[in-house]
Amino acid sequence: MSxxxxxxxxxxxxxxxxxxxxxxxxxxxxxxxxxKLVVVGxxxxxxxxxxxxxREIDLPVEVDFLxxxxxxxxxxxxxxxxxxxxxxxxxHGRDVLVVEDxxxxxxxxxHVVGxxxSREPARLEVCALLDKPSRREANVRATxxxxxxxxxxxxxxxxxxxxxxxxxxxxxxxxxxxDGE
Ligand code: PRP
Ligand code: MN
Ligand code: MG
Numbered sequence: 001m002s003x004x005x006x007x008x009x010x011x012x013x014x015x016x017x018x019x020x021x022x023x024x025x026x027x028x029x030x031x032x033x034x035x036k037l038v039v040v041g042x043x044x045x046x047x048x049x050x051x052x053x054x055r056e057i058d059l060p061v062e063v064d065f066l067x068x069x070x071x072x073x074x075x076x077x078x079x080x081x082x083x084x085x086x087x088x089x090x091x092h093g094r095d096v097l098v099v100e101d102x103x104x105x106x107x108x109x110x111h112v113v114g115x116x117x118s119r120e121p122a123r124l125e126v127c128a129l130l131d132k133p134s135r136r137e138a139n140v141r142a143t144x145x146x147x148x149x150x151x152x153x154x155x156x157x158x159x160x161x162x163x164x165x166x167x168x169x170x171x172x173x174x175x176x177x178x179d180g181e
Pocket of ligand 1 (some may be wrong): 027043044045047068069070071072077100101102103104105106107110111159160
């Protein structure tokens, strides 16, 4: 059994929506004139963010997904990134935007960016909703970041703790309650 915890709101749904709109504007401006932008969501965490983000991007867009996993049900990165599902489409010679919910140690993003670069896209940029720079171990960064956050375990808006809380409309931090063994 997991220890009891509560979730304290950290970033409201309203604040997220405003930031997503601003990010989409920057992305639209950056890729202006592209024949097609392949937006790659990293499952599962990015499914909410990518859904909101693509609807604010004013460009011809293809949506694709790649499933990467490093945390399983724990709170610590395994540092071993597994690709559980590859893209359906080609990215060679295409403009690509990787969409990630959170960059923590950076191992997931580093692995995925390395994999996609080996397929030689025309341009490859990354948009991450959250960034925890204090936890970085891999030398990687997103082109655009929604919010920099402190070293707290966060959930909601797609992000899970042991596969729960992905459906919260806001970002919250996990606070353990009880005797705290
Ligand atoms: C989480 C999160 C990021 C990654 C960030 O994914 O969604 O993809 O970890 O951590 P890192 O920077 O330390 O690699 P997780 O492995 O939990 O899979 P999930 O998206 O299916 O929840
Ligand atoms: Mn993830
Ligand atoms: Mg997870």
